[in-house]
Amino acid sequence: MKTVTMRVDDSIYDMIKLAADGQKRNLSNFIEFATMQYLTSSQFVENSEMNEIMNDKELVKNLMNGFDDLKNGDYNIV
Template structure:
């Protein structure tokens, strides 16, 4: 089921969104939804270059494995 969301935008931001949506032949709603989802995906996942860097860092991988094992054994404490 679709949900309706009200969004308050400054005039200049609305104009940018509206012009960009029109240039991409999209509705304003579709443009905002697509842009928001793209931003979320970029924040949640690493790109190929970043993943390669992580995978090549043995010290980091060892620390991540140790932390994962400690979490499974309920060692340590969570800090806010």
């Protein structure tokens, strides 16, 4: 297990604390819970969905072309 130190604005802290209290969790447990909820719902896809994406040859080609454009400096991510 790792220890993480972070700085947050007082208003953000108050929101996190209120949410943790509302779920009857301590602060650290709520931050871990909220992070896992975000990561698993926003950042990952099921294997079947990823297989469907990877089998769409035109989509993969377009994504790779976009990635090449980005590497070549044709676009900026803001």
